[in-house]
Amino acid sequence: MREPADRYSSVAILLHWLIAGLLIGNIVLALTMDSAVLFQMHKSIGILVLLLTGVRLVWRLTHPWPALAASLGAWERMAARVTHFAFYVLLLAVPLLGWAAASTGRRGTGDLFGFIPWFDLPLGKSGELHDLTGEAHELAVYLTIALIVLHVAGALKHQFIDRDGTLRRMLPSR
Secondary structure, three states, rough: OOOOOOOOOOHHHHHHHHHHHHHHHOOOOOOOOOHHHHHHHHHHHHHHHHHHHHHHHHHHHHHHOOOOOOOOHHHHHHHHHHHHHHHHHHHHHHHHHHHHHHOOOOOOOOEEEOEOOOOOOOOOOOHHHHHHHHHHHHHHHHHHHHHHHHHHHHHHHHHHHHHOOOHHHHHOOO
16 A cells, blocks of 8 residues: 655654664663673664665665655755755764774674674774774764754754644654
């Protein structure tokens, strides 16, 4: 059965909320992790976010998405497009930079979730590259946090001020 044209597909909605939950949870984990086990969990979730983002990009490129609301002004249309593009860039960059940092560090990437064999990127062990990719990863995370705040603020504006149904398009249907 085809999804209504004014809503995102069920798969797109599932991927959106799954990635959002994993991403926010992983940011909280990064701010509080104090053991090797939690650090390994952080790396595992990061790789999972990367893989799910790949699935989401393929879905995005192969399935129609609803048009932006007609009530949006030109600046809002541009902001929506730039924000979505920036999210995709960061959803790829953050885990890739983290993976690069782990790969160039002493411990490497390790097994995902403790039991799925995973590999290091072929970058070699390098303290300088480890530091550089680690700092870039951290900067990209801060940009992601800022973008999440902007995205949530925009969604709440559309829901409670504009009352234009924009948020409803990304919520699971009842």
